[in-house]
Amino acid sequence: MPPTEEVLKKLCNPAVLRRFLKIRRLPILWLVLRGLDLLSRRPEMAREIQVLLPDVTETLQFTNKHTVLMALNILNKMVTHLRKRETSPFAPDLSKKLLPLFNHVSNEVRECSILLFKDLIEAVVWWQKADVKKNVHRGLLPLLFRMSDETPSIAQASGEALIACARFLKWKKLKQQAKRKKKVDIKDCLLKQGRRRVDDYLYQSVLYLRDSQASLRCEAVEFIGLALQHFNNQSEEKVNVICTALEPLQNDAHPSVRSAATGIIQRQQRQQAEPARSRPAALFCWPC
Structure with a gap:
């Protein structure tokens, strides 16, 4: 009643x-x-x-x-x-709190948090967008990876949220690729942002190497491989950290994950074996 x-x-x-x-x-x-x-x-x-x-x-x-x-x-x-002006003051903190829920063990929580994130950033008034922008950037890669979630409704919600993020950031190219659901092109789009941003994405990707879903582990490995190719003068310390994180995946149950992880490690080992003068100097270190 x-x-x-x-x-x-x-x-x-x-x-x-x-x-x-x-x-x-x-x-x-x-x-x-x-x-x-x-x-x-x-x-x-x-x-x-x-x-x-x-x-x-x-x-x-x-x-x-x-x-x-x-x-x-x-x-x-x-x-x-x-109303938008009523919601906007709460958007910075709420959007930040929603990001970890994209990786929640519960399918329902993942889907609800992603959909709420989308609705939230669409409700932010223009003069408060700057306070939310950082969290929107932090959500791009998780949403890209979640487009490969084994639950179709989560994959769909992630694609829609990624489009909303691109619209929020006024990023026309990303919006186009997200609408087409071309994940390879979306990755390429993200990798063209500059080294500092890509370094953040690399750090995020490593966290997904332990995801329970093979599809997300595969996406993370592929992104790491593309990022290392895109900026091939990473510091030796950072490369070692990445390769250490990839090593367990050489025994992954999923063939695609095993193959991609092994390929990246072998390629980095060959590059490190090259004479130092033939390789450009590393410009920055892994973030703390």
Whole structure:
């Protein structure tokens, strides 16, 4: 039986709800989130509880899948109901908190977080885009890799979110390639941004070498190979770190992953064996 109007009005008390949100006990937190879920379904009440957006965002750090999903659903409804200027102040922190959820073990959490990220960046007003831009850049490579997710709906959501990111960044070439779903061309597009940005992408790629899905491990290995070819004067220290991360994949269960990882390691070993004077000097080191 749905709650009455009177019950909802009594429940809509941001100060009280905030106090309960700060109690980090799962049963209590679940009840509070359940109440917020009911309130966030109504545009007028979503506006009344918008001050709780930061508090709900904090619950995304919980490990309980159901809690995170409930929080994502609440945030999604609030972003939908609120005006752009009401949502934008919360966008920098929320977009940052959503990024780790792209790799959550739960398919539902991954999909919901990606879709919310897309809706969020589309809701940011122009004068606050600068505060969100860094997080959008950080989301590009994970979204590219998630286009190969074994769950079709996640792959689809990732492609749509990548298009939204390209539109946010006013990156016409990336938007075109994302619409065509040409992953090789998207990678090439990302690699043309410059060394500092590509260095960040390399660091992100290494994290995906341990992903449970072979399709994502394969994407990560391929991107690393392309990046090393694109900028072939990496520091020896960085190359060693990358090759060390790739070594376990030489015994990967997936043939494509094994082959690609082995090929990169062998190529780097040959390059390192060349006389030092035949190789250009490395320009920068691996980020801390």
